[in-house]
Amino acid sequence: MMITALKEKKETKTFISNTKFxxxxxxxxxxxxxxxxxxxPLSSIKVMKAIMACRTxxxxxxxxxxDDCxxxxxxxxxxxxxxxxxxxxxxxxxxxxxxxxxLLPLTYFHxxxxxxxxxxxxxxxxxxxxxxxLFQAVSKTLLQFGKNNLDGKVGFIAVxxxxxxxxxDHFHLHCLIPGGALSFDSTTWIHANNNYLFNVKALAKVYRGKFMDYLNKAFQQDKLNFPGKTQPFGTQDGFTELTNQVWQKKWVVYAKPSLPGPKPVLAYLAGYVHRVAISNHRIIQVEKGMVTFVYKDRNDNNSLKEMTITSDEFIRRFLIHIMPKDFMRIRYYGFLANRAKKKDLPICRELLKVKAPKPTTQQKTTVELLMEVIGVDVTKCPRCKKGTMKMITEIPSLKKHFSLSDVFHLSPITDTS
Structure with a gap:
């Protein structure tokens, strides 16, 4: 009876997401x-089941x-x-x-x-x-350039x-860097040029050298697996042939336009952190075993185009981006590193002559934060638009009544094939 009642009210799910697919x-x-x-792997199956069970x-x-209507x-x-x-x-x-x-009152570089x-x-x-x-090579490269070019310690976030x-599959790191460095004796702030941080061609060469050195060490220490089609790379000759080919490639470090001041930085960051491989609003059709989604064509002035692939290929592409459990996709370095910022950030503010932000006496609720980020009050009644939705009772989880395989049948779409 509880299951029937819940399924009858399932259309309320659209209040949270208006996405059709x-x-x-x-x-x-x-x-x-x-x-x-x-x-x-079990980890991929668990992610699939979590996504299917979400908000069901x-x-x-x-x-x-x-409380009004x-x-x-x-x-x-x-x-x-x-x-x-x-x-x-x-x-x-x-x-x-x-x-x-x-955040510091500086130009930020991406x-x-x-x-x-x-x-x-x-x-x-x-x-x-x-x-x-990848994290190791990029962080060492940027810290080295901070030392050599600014004679100090830079700070940055890598995503x-x-x-x-x-x-x-397209493996890359987005790095956001305040324009300057803290001197190694912590007595001076060294400003960077507002329009230029480091030479990207020089960065690319050093980054390539560091990464390939780390990759070769990982191979020599038997830290790499070579299953299936990658098996030829598992031999010394095959690995050497691959690395020689990669060495001859032009490695890319791309500098995006700099960002003036903290507010634009926050808005900019919102587009890069806690992002998943594809958002629901990009999926525009699911029919007859095919999935159509929208993408930006970087080679055509970021124009929006549609792509249609089989459902199997869509699932395959989505699953290759699942990260290992507890792997940190967002990391902090230099004077923003978790071990350093408690000491270094107050020094940076003092040298830049800016006041520290007032400590918050009370943590904001999720509703307050969502209001700030998306500008929508999720507590407002969707019918009268005046009243506030109040919780009147909890609905228990149905995990005890379902086997995990039943999650696949919670909310399937209708296939017209």
């Missing part, structure tokens, strides 16, 4: 068949009632998985609130470090190792993305 729908309709044809009766929720609606709980397209707004808002206290696509097959089979090497607009 979702990644969860694709998993629900085609995921079980995909798993039957393709062996997957499977993980429970609560019944709300408007009496309208009732069910709001189901979120899965909070970091790969879920519906669960990132709150996490992003919390992250931005913390980072706002660390640098993007990419891996050559020739390394993608190895990276996909050794995701944790290769991504760690890992593994995808491009077509959901294909």
């Amino acid at each position: 979702e990644v969860a729908d694709i998993f629900s309709e085609y995921g079980e068949a995909f798993i039957g044809k393709h062996p997957l 009766e499977f993980i429970g929720g609560h019944l709300q009632q408007c 009496g309208h009732e609606m069910i709001v189901f709980n979120s899965c909070r998985d970091r790969h879920c397209p519906k669960c990132q707004t709150g996490a992003r808002a919390r992250w931005l609130e913390k980072r706002s206290a660390e 640098l993007v470090f990419t891996l050559p696509h020739e390394l993608n097959p190895i990276a996909l089979c050794n995701k944790e190792v290769i991504c760690k090497l 890992l993305h593994t995808w491009d607009q077509k959901l294909l």
